[in-house]
Amino acid sequence: xxxxxxxAAGVGRGAPVSATILRxxxxxxxxxxxxxxxxxxxxxxxxxxRSAADxxxxxxxxxxxxxxxxxxxxxxxxxxxxxxxSVAAALEGVEIPDPxxxxxxxxxxxxxxxxxxxxxxxxxxxxxARRLGVPVYRLLGVGRPEPESAYTLPIxxxxxxxxxxxxxxGWPILKIKVGGTEDLETVRAxxxxxxxxxxxxxxxxxxxxxxxxxxxVLREMGVSMIEQPVPASAGPGALRRVKEAAGPVPVIAxxxxxxxxxxxxxxxxxxxxxxxxxxCGGIRRALQMLYTARAHGMLAMLGCMVETSLxxxxxAHISGLxxxxxxxxxxxxxxxxxxxxxLERGRIRLPAESGLxxxxx
Numbered sequence: 001x002x003x004x005x006x007x008a009a010g011v012g013r014g015a016p017v018s019a020t021i022l023r024x025x026x027x028x029x030x031x032x033x034x035x036x037x038x039x040x041x042x043x044x045x046x047x048x049x050r051s052a053a054d055x056x057x058x059x060x061x062x063x064x065x066x067x068x069x070x071x072x073x074x075x076x077x078x079x080x081x082x083x084x085x086s087v088a089a090a091l092e093g094v095e096i097p098d099p100x101x102x103x104x105x106x107x108x109x110x111x112x113x114x115x116x117x118x119x120x121x122x123x124x125x126x127x128x129a130r131r132l133g134v135p136v137y138r139l140l141g142v143g144r145p146e147p148e149s150a151y152t153l154p155i156x157x158x159x160x161x162x163x164x165x166x167x168x169x170g171w172p173i174l175k176i177k178v179g180g181t182e183d184l185e186t187v188r189a190x191x192x193x194x195x196x197x198x199x200x201x202x203x204x205x206x207x208x209x210x211x212x213x214x215x216x217v218l219r220e221m222g223v224s225m226i227e228q229p230v231p232a233s234a235g236p237g238a239l240r241r242v243k244e245a246a247g248p249v250p251v252i253a254x255x256x257x258x259x260x261x262x263x264x265x266x267x268x269x270x271x272x273x274x275x276x277x278x279x280c281g282g283i284r285r286a287l288q289m290l291y292t293a294r295a296h297g298m299l300a301m302l303g304c305m306v307e308t309s310l311x312x313x314x315x316a317h318i319s320g321l322x323x324x325x326x327x328x329x330x331x332x333x334x335x336x337x338x339x340x341x342x343l344e345r346g347r348i349r350l351p352a353e354s355g356l357x358x359x360x361x
Contacts, residue, residue: 035062041335052154058308063120096124103284122356145316145321148173151328151331151343187200201228206229215242225251226249236256237269240268275301299324301326302315303326308340338361
């Protein structure tokens with residue numbers, strides 16, 4: 001990584017060695033960190049199969065070094081045994097001997113909950129890229145991403161969901177949350193009025209017995225993706241039966257695939273996996289999941305929690321590497337405290353600034 005950063009800064013190509021690069025080798029003050037919790041509200045109640053909420057607490061980690069500030073976000077969820085207070089407390093004790101050594105810092109703080117690790121990962125990438133004057137995607141050696149993202153319609157009365165789909169006319173992809181077979185008619189109603197590609201996310205709502213039939217019904221409606229139809233606890237075999245019933249509609253694992261080591265057991269049982277930075281621990285772990293999925297011939301989807309533009313930006317910088325993208329978390333908010341990537345009719349537009357390109361409002 002040290003060599004990569006030197007090259008990105010121009011060292012070895014006749015460029016002067018800046019004071020920043022000299023400090024990188026030693027003598028730099030230890031980074032200073034700050035942790036704060038922010039509370040955000042969604043435009044309307046965000047209901048999925050297992051929960052509903054309209055306020056969310058997110059944890060922001062700030063890392064200052066070399067006169068620059070890097071920021072990252074943790075999006076904890078109780079489903080994965082995390083909350084904002086415990087994650088914030090864990091991040092208060094974070095250790096960063098060398099902010100340029102991202103792998104070393106992440107390994108040293110491997111005890112952090114995954115969403116906390118994602119905050120540290122995001123802050124270190126933001127800091128390094130800002131110090132080098134490049135966007136994070138350039139730091140990672142990838143092109144500027146501008147993928148299409150889905151927009152999520154939470155569980156609601158059919159008429160509410162249909163009205164929301166009408167408001168989003170022109171949006172390329174709508175993802176409809178369902179909580180059981182009773183919501184399939186809502187999907188049908190949206191399909192009749194919307195020209196968007198429709199994805200359906202069950203968040204484990206269907207039993208292994210009813211899921212194959214539900215998948216067949218969704219296939220007949222023209223749905224183009226089905227996400228986590230059965231409980232993760234049902235195992236890969238239950239997902240395989242849904243995949244067989246849904247074919248050729250892709251079935252994507254979300255709750256069944258948290259980290260890279262979960263992926264191999266799902267090969268042949270699902271079409272792909274949903275990678276979320278808050279689940280796996282940030283950009284670097286997300287890329288591990290991506291490459292593991294690719295090695296097993298699987299699709300890779302990039303998803304999110306309900307997050308501010310800070311959390312969404314960290315994922316957006318690697319979004320061009322994925323087959324399916326669902327990064328609408330900040331677009332669902334009524335009071336996003338940051339300015340960052342924009343969604344223009346479903347197309348992600350990254351800021352031109354260095355780092356993650358995110359600033360407080």
